[in-house]
Amino acid sequence: MHRRLFLALPAALAVAGRAQAATDTASAAAFVKKLLGDVLGLVDAAPPDLLAKVQALVDAHVDVGGIASFCVGRYWRTATPAQQAQYQELFRKVLMKNVLGRIGEYKGTTFEMGPAAAKDSAISVITQLTRPNNAPNRVEWLVADAPGPKVIDLIAEGTSLRLTQRSDYTSFIGQHGGTLQGLINALIAQAAG
């Protein structure tokens, strides 16, 4: 695990490192509280343009491009700029598709804020989400200055979204030609399907 984190660190720095002055813990916590409150408020209100509104929140407050490059690890550097751009756009589409497909499950969810602390080059903000008729879930948000506060990872009950996604994508690439193109082809199918 430590080795894994050690490997993850340079990429995390690349994502967060554009602005050296990290967001402070208090403003990171306020940022998460506002974002989470806005998203859950939207889900509860369920306006007709819910999906577009959630998409706008994600675009504004989540570092989708940074997460995308993190998720392909070393294959990012060996890709052509055109492949990188195409992949980032596909990543965004598939992410949105997954987020929007499941967001209805969070209707009625309440949350509590936990502690915030510096973690590597980002700020970790702990929240506890309780869905109706479910046990509370501990969700950790990693917020980095990219620039301005942006979410760079969600860690639900100890499992990191971007680390898991990275395992999936890098393993898939390794078995499909060893370049980003293999992943791009698969994501085109996923985005369309």
Place this chain on the structure above:
Amino acid sequence: MPPRSRAFRIAGALLFAATLAGCATPPPADDPDAVADYKATNDPLEPTNRVIFAINDGVDTVFLKPFALVYRNAVPDPVQRGAHNFLANLGSPVILANDILQGKPHRAGDTVARFAINTTVGLAGVMDVAKDAGFPRHDADFGQTLALWGVGGGPYLFLPVFGPSNPRDGVGMLGDMAFDPLTYLPGTGDIGNAKLAKTGLAALDARASVLYELDKVKSTALDPYATIRSLARQYRQKQIDDAAAAH
């Protein structure tokens, strides 16, 4: 019982085939990025693991998942919760042994109180009343204990039936069997049948609890094997971190 011995023979043949599939080829040493990835993945038996993963998946699709679906959908929720609590209560001795070995007196106290309260007031463990009385549930197993003693996990292993593991946690499972008083009850007659029923119920309970999540992983992941490997390891690390932080 001929059918069973045939099943064992088939399982044995499959395992043998899986072993022949052998080890992953390490990347060339002049590609440091690839070598670093290979080490971080720490899955030298990947080809074998993938074969066992595929077999488990096939067996699950045919034998376990359909029953778990019926269990999930047809059995009333309170009954499922009761069964889950009952099984968890039966596991108390193993948890207590590990709480003690981990040097966690507070957790050991919780486990004793939980067992005493839930076995009596909680009607043989069917209701988790201890949780509301301030004794929250936690897990503890011997693999976790070994980790707290400083034993590293070692390479990834995908075990037949049991799924994601590693050498340390595999040894841990054997240790937990030794800690479990039920292991020492006879395996035949009424008691043997009851033990068999308990094992079956535990399999249903465990499988039903991840129906939705596993379907999601299998439908959205491009490489479900790698995704499950990552999820299992991260979740395991969280359990170990939680135990390390407890008192």
